[in-house]
Amino acid sequence: xxxxxxxxxxAGTDEGEQQLRPRSELTAKELMREVGSVLRxxxxxxxxxxxxxxxxxxxxxxxxxxxxQHPSTHGxxxxxxxxxxxxxxxxxxxxxxxxxxxxxxxxxxxxxxGGTNVTRMDYLSPLANELVFSMATERLLGxxxxxxERAVWIRMLLAELNRMSSHLLFMATNGMDLGAVSMMIYxxxxxxxxxRFFQEVTGLRMNHNFIRPGGLAADLPPGWRDGVLRILELxxxxxxxYDILMTGQPIWRERLQGVGVITPEEALxxxxxxxxLRSTGVEWDLRRDEPYLRYDQVDFDVIVGSYGDAFDRYAxxxxxxxxxxxxxxxxxxxxxxxxxxxxxxxxxxxxxxxIDESMEALIHHFKIFTEGFKVPEAETYVGIESPRGxxxxxxxxxxxxxxxxxxxxxxxxxxIQCLPHMMRGGLVADxxxxxxxxxxxxxxxDR
Amino acid sequence: MSxxxxxxxxxxxxxxxxxxxxxxxDVRHVARDEYLDTVKALADEGFEMCVDLTGVDYLEHLGRxxxxxxDPERFEVVVNLLDIRNRRRVRIRVxxxxxxxVLPTLFDLYPGTEAMEREVFDMFGLTFTDHPDxxxxxxxxxxxxxxxxxxxxxxxxxxxxxxxxx
Numbered sequence: 197x198x199x200x201x202x203x204x205x206x207a208g209t210d211e212g213e214q215q216l217r218p219r220s221e222l223t224a225k226e227l228m229r230e231v232g233s234v235l236r237x238x239x240x241x242x243x244x245x246x247x248x249x250x251x252x253x254x255x256x257x258x259x260x261x262x263x264x265q266h267p268s269t270h271g272x273x274x275x276x277x278x279x280x281x282x283x284x285x286x287x288x289x290x291x292x293x294x295x296x297x298x299x300x301x302x303x304x305x306x307x308x309x310g311g312t313n314v315t316r317m318d319y320l321s322p323l324a325n326e327l328v329f330s331m332a333t334e335r336l337l338g339x340x341x342x343x344x345e346r347a348v349w350i351r352m353l354l355a356e357l358n359r360m361s362s363h364l365l366f367m368a369t370n371g372m373d374l375g376a377v378s379m380m381i382y383x384x385x386x387x388x389x390x391x392r393f394f395q396e397v398t399g400l401r402m403n404h405n406f407i408r409p410g411g412l413a414a415d416l417p418p419g420w421r422d423g424v425l426r427i428l429e430l431x432x433x434x435x436x437x438y439d440i441l442m443t444g445q446p447i448w449r450e451r452l453q454g455v456g457v458i459t460p461e462e463a464l465x466x467x468x469x470x471x472x473l474r475s476t477g478v479e480w481d482l483r484r485d486e487p488y489l490r491y492d493q494v495d496f497d498v499i500v501g502s503y504g505d506a507f508d509r510y511a512x513x514x515x516x517x518x519x520x521x522x523x524x525x526x527x528x529x530x531x532x533x534x535x536x537x538x539x540x541x542x543x544x545x546x547x548x549x550x551i552d553e554s555m556e557a558l559i560h561h562f563k564i565f566t567e568g569f570k571v572p573e574a575e576t577y578v579g580i581e582s583p584r585g586x587x588x589x590x591x592x593x594x595x596x597x598x599x600x601x602x603x604x605x606x607x608x609x610x611x612i613q614c615l616p617h618m619m620r621g622g623l624v625a626d627x628x629x630x631x632x633x634x635x636x637x638x639x640x641x642d643r
Numbered sequence: 644m645s646x647x648x649x650x651x652x653x654x655x656x657x658x659x660x661x662x663x664x665x666x667x668x669d670v671r672h673v674a675r676d677e678y679l680d681t682v683k684a685l686a687d688e689g690f691e692m693c694v695d696l697t698g699v700d701y702l703e704h705l706g707r708x709x710x711x712x713x714d715p716e717r718f719e720v721v722v723n724l725l726d727i728r729n730r731r732r733v734r735i736r737v738x739x740x741x742x743x744x745v746l747p748t749l750f751d752l753y754p755g756t757e758a759m760e761r762e763v764f765d766m767f768g769l770t771f772t773d774h775p776d777x778x779x780x781x782x783x784x785x786x787x788x789x790x791x792x793x794x795x796x797x798x799x800x801x802x803x804x805x806x807x808x809x
Contacts, residue, residue, distance in 0.1 A: 210784070211783065211784045212778075212784035212785070213778040213779075213784060214778045214779060214780070214784055291780065291781065292779075292780060292781040292782060292783070295781040295782065297790055299766075299791060300790055300791055300797060301797075304797060464691050464692050464727070465691075465692075465753060465754050465755060466754060466755040467692055467693055467694060467753065467755030467756075468755075469694075478727065480727050485727075485730055486730060573707065573708065575721075577695070577721075577723055577734060579694065579723075586694060588694065588695055588723070590695065590697060590721065590723075592699055592704075594703075594704040594707070600699075600703075600704055601699045601700075601791075603695075603697045605694065605695040605697070605723070609758065609762075610755060610758070610759075612758075613755060613757065613758050642781060643781075
């Protein structure tokens with residue numbers, strides 16, 4: 197009973213140096229350094245912002261914690277905000293609450309098992325995670341050019357549907373964060389339609405482990421075309437409803453326009469990708485600019501904004517759902533036949549029927565699932581466009597069946613570093629809109 | 644199913660290093676004292692975004708193949724730069740010795756590396772000089788050790804909960 201609940205609570209969440217400290221505890225130089233590091237600018241630039249109080253004792257600001265359990269922070273994101281009245285002066289994201297060492301875990305798992313691990317990182321775009329991991333492994337194996345056409349097109353179909361489901365969830369959470377609670381229900385409802393299709397195809401709604409090195413886990417089930425068509429018929433009408441409910445609404449526009457503005461220079465310097473970078477007017481979409489899979493054979497537009505504000509990011513995502521539908525329609529027309537995985541004895545287990553007839557096939561099957569397959573010594577980086585930006589996979593192989601090092605460059609991890617810039621000088625209520633518009637997924641941030 | 648013609652032009656491009664699987668763009672091995680100048684030169688050349696910065700601990704794989712003239716060290720820092728205008732990428736690999744795990748920060752060139760360098764510091768214990776805020780980012784502040792080092796075994800440290808009563 198020696199410590200009060202309050203003291204224990206403070207001690208239990210204390211992250212020491214990682215935290216934002218009050219002005220009264222900082223010297224002018226330290227404050228300048230902190231502002232500089234938080235805003236990612238040089239100390240000289242930070243000093244010119246005029247953030248320094250004339251009289252250090254006249255401390256009229258307060259530091260509050262937002263998160264890690266605040267409902268609008270999309271998971272366990274914790275923000276420390278320094279407020280002067282309602283205005284945000286400084287903001288520092290503190291992350292790591294969901295860190296489970298997945299990169300370390302990835303080193304313990306074979307390449308064949310790796311998919312189950314990476315798919316859980318950015319849990320709203322599991323198929324993008326699996327895809328980039330598989331592509332990196334395939335490049336190390338030197339089979340990246342030999343993946344059967346059908347597998348490639350199915351991958352593209354799934355990746356685009358995943359982009360739609362992720363953006364639909366963004367619509368839901370963005371609406372919820374700004375008080376349009378009915379939007380939350382609509383967004384989740386539409387996303388559920390896509391997830392239902394994923395369940396039919398992969399067996400799971402999330403964390404599919406369906407895209408694997410060498411191809412896919414299985415072929416599309418009979419009737420998949422009807423499932424996709426159902427989504428394509430349903431969505432346009434629903435998206436029009438979103439336009440009525442949100443896009444044209446004066447209240448919605450007031451809450452988002454001019455909020456959380458970021459310039460193209462800032463976005464590039466901070467390494468932001470995806471809808472954040474595109475909202476500033478920089479046309480950069482890996483699907484078009486560094487085509488992978490067969491994105492160079494389908495027709496779609498790269499959506500860019502011009503103001504770099506929260507409304508642009510909302511509008512871009514809404515438009516990207518429509519673009520993804522356009523791509524999915526083309527995939528439906530052009531889906532080739534053939535195998536769903538590469539027939540390379542090294543990476544592909546023998547078909548089920550062969551196991552009953554052949555002892556060698558049985559041993560081979562057993563070996564692939566217990567020992568995995570060996571990957572030649574090399575290192576490679578592959579980047580693709582996930583719904584949130586560039587997701588990259590850097591793998592170092594030492595010639596064994598486990599990656600020597602597996603690093604995921606997660607778009608949320610980098611994008612979240614834009615928050616202090618976007619929030620500076622804004623209101624607390626806008627801070628919620630800004631977090632929402634960045635659309636971070638903390639599973640990916642912390643990994 | 645192997646196809647010998649696949650990597651033909653890739654090999655022409657980076658004849659310097661013998662890695663056909665290196666992925667798009669160049670791979671450049673840079674000495675530690677030239678690191679900052681090289682990155683600065685590349686930044687001036689138009690590589691306007693630092694996509695990724697990460698580390699590797701080669702403790703158990705010291706005999707890796709490296710181009711002639713590059714001495715393997717325990718740590719390696721890998722930086723991915725992107726030139727949006729010309730659609731180019733370059734990957735820089737720097738050897739960092741174990742006895743002196745220090746590198747200059749890229750913060751002044753690419754402010755976005757702030758968090759990435761903190762992650763490398765947290766996970767590998769590499770120090771970046773002049774980094775404005777070199778604190779742990781993913782692990783708790785009072786954590787001992789650097790988890791992604793190869794000598795930091797899985798499960799070596801028991802799960803810690805602050806304020807947990809036994």
